[in-house]
Amino acid sequence: MKKILVTGSNGQLGSEIKKLTEYYSQFDFVFADRSDFSLDDGKAIVTFLNKVNPDFCINCGAYTAVDRAESEPELADCINHIAVSIIAKWTAENNCRLIHISTDYVFDGNSSLPLLEDAENIPVNVYGETKLLGEKASIENNTQSIIIRTSWVYSEFGNNFVKTILRLMSERDVINVVNDQIGSPTYAADLAEVVLKIIDTENWVPGIYHYSNEAEISWFDFAVAIKELTNSDCDVRGIATSEYPTLAKRPAYSLLNKNKIRNIYKIEIPNYKQSLIKCLNKLIDTSR
Template structure:
């Protein structure tokens, strides 16, 4: 039985993979979070991987506190860059296939057309810089790796934009949401399903792939969709990013072109609103909010 190791198992994608695992009895899934498998100790990473002996690693673990990364640069680099390089090297030496999750933050946000995998990178935040360095280390140490860049991830698990909006819409009569950052959300369950489809296809094509749901929207429009589906009476107002300053700069445009993953792995990608409806339904059913 092939063994799949999932790091960052308590994160959004890791949590969705845990839910889906029961549908794949042919695989032995091993889920680890930071308490089981710390990415801050380089020696421990190799020791753990030698002990676990996985056939596949899905690296969902990351330092994702985008604003805190502006000051916790060393810690972000350790987790998002150096640890990824060590994992990739182990995979290369032990014939283990690696899928590593990356981000739209590797781009500078100045594009006006959907971003392709081979477009120039130019991260504008420390988080983005460490994630790009992680990509480069991954491909250098294991050219056979698959890297999936994604954006605006949300799910019924953990903290995310959707759950924050649901909370604020209950607490307030009106909220302000930036209307000049353009992209597309990613339902973590859809990404998890795509990852497992890649693994079960047994047709490995290394390289970088983009994945997000279909649609081109702003965070403001995303909030309006959440309001509509949840039937909230809260007023949602659009504001420019200049009125909501953050320590880390966000990409103004990070719409990802998904042509490659759709063609290579025949993955069908849902419209963002359809996936949002499914997520909100699960949140209600499972009392996740």
């Protein structure tokens, strides 16, 4: 039985993969969180990999605190870059196939067309810089790596935009949401299915891929959709990025072109509202 190691198992994507294991009983899954697979300890990474000896590694683990990364660049680099380099090197040397998860933040946001995988990378913040270095380290140390860039991830697990908006709408009469950053949300459950489908198909085509749900919206549009689907009375107002300063700059446009992953792996990508409805139903059910 092939063994799949999933790092960052308590994060949004790792948690969604965990829910799908019952449909993939042909694999032996090992889920590792930061308590047993600390990405800031290179020796511990190698020790754990040697112990588990997986056939596939899905690296969901990452430093994702975008604003805090501005004041913790060394730690962000250690987790998003150095650790990936170590994992990629081990997988290459031990006949293990690696799927590494990356981000739309490797782009500067100056495009006006959906971004292809080979578009120029000019990150505008420390988080994006470290994730880009991680991508490069993955490819340099394991030429058979598959890298999946995704964007605006949300789920019923962890902290994310959907859960934050639901909370704010329950607490306030009016909320302000940025309306000049354009991209597309990704329901982590959809991405989890794609990742496992890639492994299950045995059609391993190395390289960089883009995946998000289908949409071209702003964060404001996303919040309005949440408001409408939950019948909230909260007044959602759009504001410019300049009115909502953050420590880390965000790309103004990071919509990903998904044609490559769609064509190679014959994937049907849901519209973002279809997936948002599924997630909201789960969140509402669990809150009852």
